Amino acid sequence: EVQLLESGGGLVQPGGSLRLSCAASGFTFSSYAMKWVRRAPGKGLEWVSSITGGGDKTYYADSVKGRFTVSRDNSKNTLFLQLNSLRAEDTAEYYCAKGHSASPYSAMGVWGQGTAVTVSS
Amino acid sequence: DIVMTQSPDSLAVSLGERATINCKSSQSVLHSSNNKNFLTWYQQKPGQPPKMLFYWASTRESGVPDRFSGSGSGTDFTLTISSLQAEDVAVYYCQQYYSPPFTFGPGTNVDI
Numbered sequence: 001e002v003q004l005l006e007s008g009g010g011l012v013q014p015g016g017s018l019r020l021s022c023a024a025s026g027f028t029f030s031s032y033a034m035k036w037v038r039r040a041p042g043k044g045l046e047w048v049s050s051i052t053g054g055g056d057k058t059y060y061a062d063s064v065k066g067r068f069t070v071s072r073d074n075s076k077n078t079l080f081l082q083l084n085s086l087r088a089e090d091t092a093e094y095y096c097a098k099g100h101s102a103s104p105y106s107a108m109g110v111w112g113q114g115t116a117v118t119v120s121s
Numbered sequence: 122d123i124v125m126t127q128s129p130d131s132l133a134v135s136l137g138e139r140a141t142i143n144c145k146s147s148q149s150v151l152h153s154s155n156n157k158n159f160l161t162w163y164q165q166k167p168g169q170p171p172k173m174l175f176y177w178a179s180t181r182e183s184g185v186p187d188r189f190s191g192s193g194s195g196t197d198f199t200l201t202i203s204s205l206q207a208e209d210v211a212v213y214y215c216q217q218y219y220s221p222p223f224t225f226g227p228g229t230n231v232d233i
Contacts, residue, residue: 035223037171044228045163045171045214050221059221062122095170105218107161107176114170 002026002110004096009115016086016119022079022096022112030054030074033099035108036081038092048094049081053102064090086119093117123147123217125226133232140202142229144215149195152219159219162191162200166211174200174213207233
């Protein structure tokens with residue numbers, strides 16, 4: 001069974017940092033692009049970042065570019081999202097999702113349960 | 122950036138009736154390389170992660186009931202629930218994966 005399990009969320013002060021992880025199982029991790037999507041309270045879904053299966057290409061929403069960094073460790077079947085210079089507007093549930101292929105130009109067929117990030121003083 | 126819009130923002134449908142959600146992209150998401158629309162539909166119920174319903178605009182994901190259908194091409198797309206069931210109460214989103222940023226529509230809230 002394909003599973004994604006996020007961790008690393010929590011309460012952080014503005015300007016602080018967090019590192020989110022997404023542990024994957026049940027599929028050949030390196031063969032698929034992975035994505036991060038968030039949903040802020042009372043808002044809709046927002047795509048945050050994507051990374052190719054090999055990890056050689058990354059993509060970011062303008063709202064997080066320069067502050068967030070996506071990476072992956074294919075030997076450990078784990079996806080990461082480093083969140084720096086956090087702002088109140090980054091408060092959201094963060095989901096990792098599996099692409100349909102190694103390409104970032106793919107739909108998201110499997111989602112994790114999410115991890116909550118709250119940015120507040 | 123490709124801007125995705127949805128209509129209506131919300132709708133209330135009686136059990137067993139049809140629900141129709143429209144999605145429009147600011148530019149075509151039909152790729153000439155494979156003649157496919159890079160458009161997907163998701164359903165999100167309260168307290169749950171999103172669930173993919175369709176990819177390539179009209180290819181139903183495994184396990185999705187056939188009362189759901191996806192259609193459209195280019196810039197105009199439709200998600201139809203032919204006979205609404207209680208478990209279909211959710212927010213529905215379209216998303217383009219044609220070019221980054223891979224933008225979502227604002228969502229349509231479906232209620233009974």
